[in-house]
Amino acid sequence: MAVRIDILTLFPEMFDVFNHSIIGRAKDNDILNVNTFDIRDYTKDKHRKVDDYPYGGGAGMVMAAQPVADCIRKVKEENKGKVIYLGPRGKTFNQEMAKELSLETELIFLCGHYEGIDERIYKHIDMEISLGDFVLTGGEMACIPIVDSILRLVPGVLSSSESFTEESFYNGVLEYPQYTRPAVYEGDPVPEVLVSGHHENVRKWRRGKSLSITREKRPDLFEKLELSKEDMELLKNIEV
Numbered sequence: 001m002a003v004r005i006d007i008l009t010l011f012p013e014m015f016d017v018f019n020h021s022i023i024g025r026a027k028d029n030d031i032l033n034v035n036t037f038d039i040r041d042y043t044k045d046k047h048r049k050v051d052d053y054p055y056g057g058g059a060g061m062v063m064a065a066q067p068v069a070d071c072i073r074k075v076k077e078e079n080k081g082k083v084i085y086l087g088p089r090g091k092t093f094n095q096e097m098a099k100e101l102s103l104e105t106e107l108i109f110l111c112g113h114y115e116g117i118d119e120r121i122y123k124h125i126d127m128e129i130s131l132g133d134f135v136l137t138g139g140e141m142a143c144i145p146i147v148d149s150i151l152r153l154v155p156g157v158l159s160s161s162e163s164f165t166e167e168s169f170y171n172g173v174l175e176y177p178q179y180t181r182p183a184v185y186e187g188d189p190v191p192e193v194l195v196s197g198h199h200e201n202v203r204k205w206r207r208g209k210s211l212s213i214t215r216e217k218r219p220d221l222f223e224k225l226e227l228s229k230e231d232m233e234l235l236k237n238i239e240v
């Protein structure tokens with residue numbers, strides 16, 4: 001059964017991005033079912049308005065409760081997944097959350113716009129996720145990378161040659177350096193171990209590099225690692 005993601009937005013055309021590349025291929029292969037719902041189609045306003053002035057005054061407009069709540073109700077008739085609102089007050093997204101959400105078979109994402117949503121919509125929301133401590137113009141800008149990082153973890157979306165298990169963050173470390181042909185580029189050779197054909201040495205070199213790069217670039221991640229005896233040995237012998 002395909003994993004189903006429904007995205008509620010005022011700008012469905014922005015999600016054309018999911019018709020391309022790896023996610024597009026997985027949709028064509030019926031591994032993923034990604035749909036958009038135009039919140040404007042649910043407004044009862046005769047001018048198709050979906051926003052209004054904030055009570056109490058202040059800048060900007062607020063997305064009104066009625067069209068958003070009615071759109072959520074409609075989508076929930078078919079999709080029993082969590083309703084996730086993309087918003088700056090939410091928990092900051094990371095790979096751990098991507099892994100957890102990739103185990104769900106149905107999810108609903110709600111994208112805010114303008115100054116955000118009427119607070120009364122929160123009773124329809126199960127979870128709020130933020131892309132980071134900055135403000136975006138709309139939830140779509142956060143939804144695209146978040147949904148992409150979740151969907152690429154769904155079994156069958158990546159081919160075995162595109163596996164994610166050695167990628168940055170998957171095991172709490174950053175990825176090791178990668179090289180491709182030619183073996184020497186502008187006088188700069190690839191590390192000898194990588195052309196040695198010695199798989200165990202390649203594995204150790206990569207692990208050592210991952211650890212030392214993580215220590216240098218992301219000490220916060222490095223502190224959380226439980227280093228094995230081999231890891232400590234590799235770190236002693238490797239330069240970044």
Ligand SMILES: C[S@@+](CC[C@H](N)C(=O)[O-])C[C@H]1O[C@@H](n2cnc3c(N)ncnc32)[C@H](O)[C@@H]1O
Nearest residue numbers: 086087112113115116130131135136138139142
């Ligand atoms: C201009 S923002 C509203 C910001 C809001 N007035 C505030 O100060 O918190 C419009 C929409 O973008 C989305 N958004 C903005 N920043 C975000 C972030 N860091 N993560 C996820 N979504 C975000 C939310 O859906 C929000 O409703």
